[in-house]
Amino acid sequence: QVQLVESGGGLVQAGGSLRLSCAASGRTFSSYAMGWFRLAPGKEREFVAAISWNGGSTYYADSVKGRFTISRDNAKNTVALQMNSLKPEDTAVYYCAARRPVYSTRPSQYDYWGQGTQVTVSS
Secondary structure, rough: OOOOEEEEEEEEOOOOOOOEEEEEEEHHHHOOEEEOOOOOOOOOOEEEEEEEOOOOOOOEEOOOOOOEEEEEEEOOOEEEEEEEEOOOOOOEEEEEEEOOOOOOOOOHHHEEEOOOOOEEEEO
16 A cells, blocks of 8 residues: 655746655555656646656656656655746646556556645746
8 A cells, every 4th residue: 555645736937847746655665666647627637757666767748858857765755756847738736646567657557646736837
């Protein structure tokens, strides 16, 4: 069982930056691949970024590539999403999710989800 809690969301102007964090409970966190997804009003949940269990592999949606960076610290049971050059279209509720053994871009393949954190980018 893994419990996930996101933090770090907020309101930022276009071009600004935010750093989201996801804190995980459980001693098996390091065995899980982690993903970030987002849900905007009127849209389906969208894949943002993912990272392998040891941090050695990452994958990004084309829409955020070059602007967002995913990282993890298994000693602290955390995964982060650094978001730079934010755009109004990045506005959404952001969720972290966990699955084993490898990451996926499909939300349905994740076993555990956080409650989400709101990110709002003003133009």
